[in-house]
Each structure stands twice: as structure tokens, then as C-alpha cells.
Amino acid sequence: MNDSLSTTRGVARLCAALLAGVLLAGCVVHEQRPMQRIAAERATTEVAEDELLDVGVRLFDPNVPEDEKELEKRRIFPEVRKAESRYIPVLIRDTLEDTGQWGQVRVLPRGGTGMEVFVDGRILESTGSELSLAVVVTDAAGRTWLDKTYEGKADTRAYKDVVAKPRDPFENVYNTLANDLLAARRALTREQRVELRRVADLRFAADLAPYAFGGYLVQDRKGLYGVARLPADDDPVVQRMQRVRERDYALVDTLNEYYANFGGGIAEPYTQWRKYTHEELEAEAQAKREALARQVLGAVAIVGGIMAGQETSSSAGSAAATAAVIGGFYAFKSGLDKRSEIKIHAESLKQLGDSFQAEVQPMVVDIEGRTLQLKGSAEEQYAEWRQLLRELYENETGLPAASSAAVPPGRP
Amino acid sequence: MTAEDRRAQIDRRFDETFAVFDERMRKEQEAVSQERASRGSGSATGGAAAGESGQDGDGNPAGDGEAASGDGPAASAGAPGGSRGEPGGDQPGEQGGGGGVGGGSAGGAGPNTVPADIPDGRDDDIVARQLREAAMKETDPELRERLWEEYRQYKKSTQ
Numbered sequence: 397m398n399d400s401l402s403t404t405r406g407v408a409r410l411c412a413a414l415l416a417g418v419l420l421a422g423c424v425v426h427e428q429r430p431m432q433r434i435a436a437e438r439a440t441t442e443v444a445e446d447e448l449l450d451v452g453v454r455l456f457d458p459n460v461p462e463d464e465k466e467l468e469k470r471r472i473f474p475e476v477r478k479a480e481s482r483y484i485p486v487l488i489r490d491t492l493e494d495t496g497q498w499g500q501v502r503v504l505p506r507g508g509t510g511m512e513v514f515v516d517g518r519i520l521e522s523t524g525s526e527l528s529l530a531v532v533v534t535d536a537a538g539r540t541w542l543d544k545t546y547e548g549k550a551d552t553r554a555y556k557d558v559v560a561k562p563r564d565p566f567e568n569v570y571n572t573l574a575n576d577l578l579a580a581r582r583a584l585t586r587e588q589r590v591e592l593r594r595v596a597d598l599r600f601a602a603d604l605a606p607y608a609f610g611g612y613l614v615q616d617r618k619g620l621y622g623v624a625r626l627p628a629d630d631d632p633v634v635q636r637m638q639r640v641r642e643r644d645y646a647l648v649d650t651l652n653e654y655y656a657n658f659g660g661g662i663a664e665p666y667t668q669w670r671k672y673t674h675e676e677l678e679a680e681a682q683a684k685r686e687a688l689a690r691q692v693l694g695a696v697a698i699v700g701g702i703m704a705g706q707e708t709s710s711s712a713g714s715a716a717a718t719a720a721v722i723g724g725f726y727a728f729k730s731g732l733d734k735r736s737e738i739k740i741h742a743e744s745l746k747q748l749g750d751s752f753q754a755e756v757q758p759m760v761v762d763i764e765g766r767t768l769q770l771k772g773s774a775e776e777q778y779a780e781w782r783q784l785l786r787e788l789y790e791n792e793t794g795l796p797a798a799s800s801a802a803v804p805p806g807r808p
Numbered sequence: 809m810t811a812e813d814r815r816a817q818i819d820r821r822f823d824e825t826f827a828v829f830d831e832r833m834r835k836e837q838e839a840v841s842q843e844r845a846s847r848g849s850g851s852a853t854g855g856a857a858a859g860e861s862g863q864d865g866d867g868n869p870a871g872d873g874e875a876a877s878g879d880g881p882a883a884s885a886g887a888p889g890g891s892r893g894e895p896g897g898d899q900p901g902e903q904g905g906g907g908g909v910g911g912g913s914a915g916g917a918g919p920n921t922v923p924a925d926i927p928d929g930r931d932d933d934i935v936a937r938q939l940r941e942a943a944m945k946e947t948d949p950e951l952r953e954r955l956w957e958e959y960r961q962y963k964k965s966t967q
Contacts, residue, residue: 632815636819636822639822639826643826643829643830643833646829646830646833647833649833649837650833650836650837650840653836653837653840653841654840657840657843657844660844660847661847668937770836773832774829777825777828777829780821780825781822781825784818784821784822784825787814787818788815788818791811791814791815791818792811792815
């Protein structure tokens, strides 16, 4: 008798402990402390002109899985991702430009060239609550500056006043990247930075006229580019090349304007969408916690009630055990009901995604079309300039351009 | 033909192609500027992350983006024509000059006019936002008022 009583008490204690744990887990309010803001280091003194490095932030890889089920499971909306793959580089560009630590910072198409430093990235995760980016930073000489995953949670304060004080909820991610980029630049010597600019110029020139400029570049055993010697400033081919280079900057500027304009158009609706998504994700997580808590609580009460009912001989004890079983049943059922609430949040998230996707799709199509059109017509011009440079070179040197080709370096 | 003549001939072709290219770029940039200007007159946003990094965010809304381009110490190496060091003028950080949302047109009862009793829409959910946008775009006054009424009813039901 004593043994059975102690068993019953033990079961009761166990049930109570489980209940307490589950209740705590289910009822805890997940309140976030205000996120500490990371500042991007801004230039306090003027950076020497010959050390100013131009940065090209290429469009990111949207990382959209082909499998429909995978898209649904990971809640990826392809058109939204495509928009993000264009918008995130705009935000990075703005952040870098704002520091005053760099020369020109431009958003480039995928495979864009002509700058000294290149930022490439892949979107690993992007919701209203979290952002994760795989970022690789390289330079025109072929060095890898950074190869790192940047992730962060949304600073929800940014969602509170979207209109009056617009700022990105993942500003910390971009500012951290900006600071890492600066640290990587500082790790180079002044001579390396100065040479990097020359290498970038020569790689641009060698891409258009390898027979004339290839010989000015060398590659070491690791494949890094360096300057072998510099061309004479009064060389007619160099002078025309400089004029072509100015047009290349103009093309990059124009494309950059497209992206900046796209960024300006998408900023507000995108932030709103992320805000709503964040709210739905939070509500869904809360509903999941509560559903679990109720179901476990119900199950524990049922088991406890049954066991207590078997052990007790008094009518009061029997009534209490029955009440526990009934109470447990209702708790379990309310947990199941809570599950339907989770489905509602999941459906809301889908609706939000579909709606925003429909909103951004024309914007993405527009910028994609315009970029392709401009690049296409620019390519025709570049082909003509290649031909003119070749003719000029042959005229100046009396040598056939093809046989004079030295290192044929691909553009960075 | 001498080498000098040939060089002059090549230079002329360079000049012609440069002129065509420059004109194309000028037109493109002009078109982009116009688009930006038309958007800027209706909204105070743009360049959401620009101009504020590391700041406390307490500046006025229109000014938040102004520091984004070219005015840092590094931007002094300018050269005209889009070449290296040119101050990066018209970037999104500068787009914040317009009015607030819904402030695109003043007075009258045309589209975009928000009735006085309509709240600012900051806490709109997606349905409310779509109703608001539809009402603001609607040119038919009767239909527009019906859409605003729908909006009011919906807002009431969600409060």
C-alpha cells in the first residue's frame, strides 16, 4: 500500500514537473532586448587619391531552388529573391559609399568588371526576421579579401517607423561587412593599394587590346596579377584606351543608376513586406510554442489522471483523477486547435509572399530588360572600339596585332 | 595614305562612336533622373539603409539619405564625365526630398487625395494597404469614395 502510494506521488511529482516545464516553455514571452547597433567606420581623414579603391558590388546570386517543394518548404518566393539579389547590393553600396573610405562604389551586373575590388554574394536566407549572406570579396589582382557568411536578426525597431525614419532592419549585417572590408584593405600595404589601381586599369586595357597591353602585366605562381612595367603616357593607343575607359565608367554609372532607381522604388514596399512577414513569423512561432505546451500538458494530465485513478480507492480521489483526465483531454484538444492557428499564419505568410511577388515582378522584369538592352548595345560599341584599337596599334607599330599578343588576361 | 592620315581617320571613327555612345548614356541618365524625380515627389523614402549607418537615426527623414554619396572625405578626387572619382551625385541616398506617403498631391479631390478622417496607414495590414492603394489610384470619385468606405469598414473590423 505504501509502495503504491509513493509511486502515485512520484508520478504526480513527475507530472507536475513536466507541467511546469511545458507551461514555462509555452507561456514565456519572447521579448528581444534592443539590438545593439553596429556602426560602419567612417573616414575621418581624407584617403590619399592614389589609394582610393573603386568597389563593384555585383548582383547577388538569388539562390532559388528549382524544386517546387523546396521553395514551399523554405518559403522562398523566386521573384522576391530576384528583387533582393538586386536590392541587397544597392544597400551594400550605399553603406560603403557612406563611409567615405572608398572611391567609386557601384552596383554591377553579374560578371561586371573594371573596378579594383569586387563584392559577390549569395543569399542563403532572407526573411523579415533573419538575413544570411555568403559574401566573397576579391580584388583585380586576384586576391581573396573575404570569404565569409554574414548573418543577423532583424532590428525590429526599424519596422516601427518605416515611413518617417527609413532604415534597413539588417543594417548591422551591412555595417559589419563594411568594417571587414575596411580591415582587409588596411591589411594591404600602401604600395599594394597603389599597384592594385594600376593592375585594374591594365587588366581593363589588356582585355580590349591584349596585343598592346598584355605585356605590362605579370602573374606570379599563385596567379596574382602584378605590374611588369607601365606604358608611356603619350602612347596614342594608351590615350585612346583612356577615352574608352571613361566610356566604360559612364556605362557602369548608368547601370548603377538603374539599380539605384530600382532600390529607391522597392525600398518602402520591401520593408513593409518584411515587417508583416516578421510579425507573422513571430505569431506562428508563438502559436507553435503554445500548441506544444497545451498538447503536452493535456497528455501529462491524462496519463497522470489515469494512473492516479488506478491507485486511489477513495471516491474523492477517483473524482479528482477523472477531472484530471477530462481537463487533460480539453487541454490536448485546445493544443490541436492551436495547430489550426499555425496553419492560418502559414497561409498568411504565403499570401503576403504571393502578393509582394506580384508587386515586384514587373519591377524586376523592367530592370532586367533595360540592363540587357543597354549592355547589348554597349557590347556592340566595345566590339567596334576593339577593332579601332587594333587598327591603331597596327598603324602605330607596323606589327600585326594578333602576333603581338602577350598574356591574355581575362578581365577581373 | 600616310600613317598620320590613317591615325586621323581612325580618330574620326573613334570620335563618331564616342559621340553616339555619349548621347545614348546621356539620354539613359536623363530618363533615370526623371523617373527618380517623379517618384521622389510622392514619397519621402528611398535608399532605406543609406546615409544612416551607425547613426542614431534621429535626423529628419529627408536628410537621412543625404550623406550617402560623394560627400565623404574620399570623394574629392572628382573628374567629370563619369570617370574615376566623380562625385556620385544622384544616388538613392539623395532621394529623400519629397513629401510623406500620401502627400503626393495637395488639395482637391483627385486620385491620391486622402480624406481627412483616414489614418496615416502605418499599421495597415496587407488588405488595408491594398484598399488604400486602390482608393488612391482610383480616378472615378464615386468609386474612390466607395473604396475609402471599404477601407474605413475594414480598419474598424480589425481594431
